[in-house]
Amino acid sequence: MAPVLQIDDLKVEGRTPRGVWVPTVRGVSLKVHAGEVVALIGESGAGKTTVAMAALCYTRPGTRVVGGKVTLGGVDIFALDARSRRAARGKDVAYVAQSAQAALNPAITIGEQVAEPLLLHGIATPEDARKRALALMTRLDLPNPEEIARRYPHQTSGGQQQRVMAAMALTCTPKLLVLDEPTTALDVTTQIDRGAESH
Ligand SMILES: Nc1ncnc2c1ncn2[C@@H]1O[C@H](COP(=O)(O)OP(=O)(O)OP(=O)(O)O)[C@@H](O)[C@H]1O
Ligand SMILES: [Mg+2]
Incomplete structure (x- = not known):
């Protein structure tokens, strides 16, 4: 069965106060199958929240996805239009924020x-x-x-x-x-x- 979530080689960059884009997530891949719990472990600033948000196709202002693919139930979420993404958020995938x-x-x-x-x-x-x-x-x-x-x-x-x-x-x-x-x-x-x- 296709995984519920599949992240392939995700690459994200963040903008420094000086306006330079630097890599924050350098090629993360993971799969979550139905009934499975997957934990991301890393020190503060390692990129856990960044990867978690990418699962909903969301990037914080000052960050951008520069590579990789995220599929939810086999659907490439980056390829969806804004309306379809909104339809999926909350219903197919829900997020509990850090704050x-x-x-x-x-x-x-x-x-x-x-x-x-x-x-x-x-x-x-x-x-x-x-x-x-x-x-x-x-x-x-x-x-x-x-x-x-x-x-x-x-x-x-x-x-x-x-x-x-x-x-x-x-x-x-x-x-x-x-x-x-x-x-x-x-x-x-x-x-x-x-x-x-x-x-
Ligand atoms: N809006 C932003 N603009 C630019 N860089 C950012 C932005 N938000 C986060 N970053 C940078 O991206 C990197 C990853 O941040 P992230 O919030 O994903 O870390 P984290 O592992 O969740 O940390 P914590 O355990 O403290 O919550 C950090 O180095 C951070 O400085
Ligand atoms: Mg965090």
Whole structure:
């Protein structure tokens, strides 16, 4: 069976403050098959986030892909037009960012944000989306989900925000989940509990 994600010889460059493009990712290849967990390990600045973002065909401003190929379920994601890429993001592949603070929309309540992918992709009615969002928030151990759903991101803790991000990523049951250090803001005990449970 074709891998869910295949990255071949990915090359990315980043622009220095002086405007010079330098290599940041020098030919990374990896495959993720269904049911498989693949971890990227490297020191700070090694390029983990850069590679993870490439799986969604996303590059941060000041970075550019200069070589390689990324296929999602056999589809070359760099070859897709912007609309098809947007259709895939959140539904086929979801991303949990390293910084929840930077990724959550400060002007939208938690409940609306978790339900939003289902509505954007036309998967559920508003009522079903709300129910599914609450169920996921419960599964992710968010205390009193009904109440948290009514809050804005700044009214929640860093660890709660990170779990909200995870809930958002899971709403459309994507084929591929890209997690960028998804437990850094959680208590050590929660990290251990959840880790033990998933093994
Ligand atoms: N917007 C940008 N413009 C130019 N260079 C960048 C940009 N973002 C990151 N870089 C550079 O790309 C390299 C890889 O960064 P990346 O964020 O992928 O590292 P990382 O392995 O995720 O690190 P960390 O563990 O600290 O999160 C770094 O050397 C960084 O300085
Ligand atoms: Mg990173």
